[in-house]
Amino acid sequence: MSGVSAQSKDSFFLNLRFLLIVCVFIANALEPLIGINTWADRWYTWIFMFHMPLFVWVTGYFARLSLKGEAGGRVLLQIMAQYIIFQSLYSLLDKAFFHVQGLHHSFFAPYLLLWFLASHFCWRLLLLAMRRLPPAVQLTASITLGGLAGYLPFEGTWLSISRTFIFLPFFILGYHMTYEKISLLLTPRIRSAAIAMSLLLFAGAVWVSAHLQTGWLYGSMTYTELGHGEWYAGFYRIGIYMLQLTASAAFLGLVPLTSGWLSRMGSRTLYVFLLHGFIIRGAAASGIYTYVHTTYGIAFIMITACLLTVLLSLPGIKRAAHLFIEPNVDWLLMLFNRLAEFCPKSWRTASRIETKS
Incomplete structure (x- = not known):
């Protein structure tokens, strides 16, 4: 593997990033149908087993080149600018056009998908604070903080504090990951086993959705909000970590290794992430979900989400939206x-x- 170029090494992670943003779009598009259609429940639960942990993991990987110094400062300021811009835009649209009721708009309560920006900002600061510690100590500390976050005496959505600590271990794992390490686990035999495991988890997703409150996978709720005020509730979080690690490792078997159009689109996932919420909000407000709740409707929604992900990943979208997204x-x-x-x-x-x- 020593002869592999840096671009080729990053291709795997870029491919992964694009596949994950497809999953994000699909999951958000299916959310209004949860509890209405079994197939929607199955896809939604399966995606939530791995897509947020893996997205945090791959974000940590790409943070290696821009954590410290001027590059790190610029990324922090850009994340802050993106958060202010899109928190304002989404709140304005909800109030002026979609007339969404019951939402509390505040810069201290990230709007739906914008939790990731708030947490990304904090992950970088937390890793900077721990950078002198050995990686094993960083990981141990982050898992401990993730378990303790559920005991917070207030709502975990405030400044995305619950998700910040709960997903911090995945950010640290990604930061210390290299292609050389991951390539050892990408042999044909292991990839075949991973794909089989991923299919098995997909098959069992309905059982999981029936027996596991989805809030455990969201990472945004305290133990009290999840209905578990026991002192030992933190051990449940360890079990969720194990499920997410298994599902994440299994999904990696589906990721192509070669560089190509998938990698190029994977370099523009930020645009899909920040813009697709407008489409989801518009679709929900249009009333289209009353007509697409059948199995064929689920297939239509998923295919449409895939096509729109490709559309929002095109270079033309980046040129048009560059000024306010980056x-x-x-x-x-x-x-x-x-x-x-x-x-x-x-x-x-x-x-x-x-x-x-």
Whole structure:
């Protein structure tokens, strides 16, 4: 594997990222039909076993090149800008066009899918705080924090605090992952076994949805909200981690290894992630779900979600939406460093965003 180029190494993770954003789109499109159609329940539950842990994992992998220094500061500022822009846009559309009732719009309560931006911001800060610790200690600490997060005495959706700690172990695992490590597990025999396991989990997804509250897979609810106020409820989280790790490892067997159009679209998943919510919201408001609740309707929704994912991954969408999805934050970077000049000399260096990574 030593002769594999850096681009080829990243292709696997880019391919994975695209397949995951397809799963995100499908799951969100199927959500209004949960409890109405068995096939919707099966696909939805199967996807939720792995798609969020794996998305956090692959995000951690790509954070390796931009965690510290100027690159890290720029990413943090960009995440903050994206959050402010899209939290405002989605809230405005809900109020002015979709007239959604019962939603609490606040910058301290991330709007639906925007929890990922808030948590990504925090994952980077937490990993920076732990960067001097050995990886094994980082992982142990993150699993402990993930288990303790369920005992919070307030709603876990506040600033996405529950998901931040619950999915932190996957971010740390991804950060310390290399292609050389993962390639050892990508032999034809292991991939075949992984695909078989993934199909087995899909077959058992209906049983899981009937016996396991989906909130455990969301990671956004405290143990009290899940109906488990016992002191030992944290051990249930360990069991969920094991299920998610198994489902995630199994799904990796479905990911192509070669570089190509899938990899190129995988480099533009941010656009699908931030824009597809408008389509989902519009579809829900249109009343289309009253006509597509049959098995054929489920197939139609899933195929449409796949096609729209491809559409939103096209270069033209990136050119059109680049300014507000990947806003230029250089001016914020300069402002931050200017303000740091007025800080006490004892911590000025720590406050300033370095110009070298």
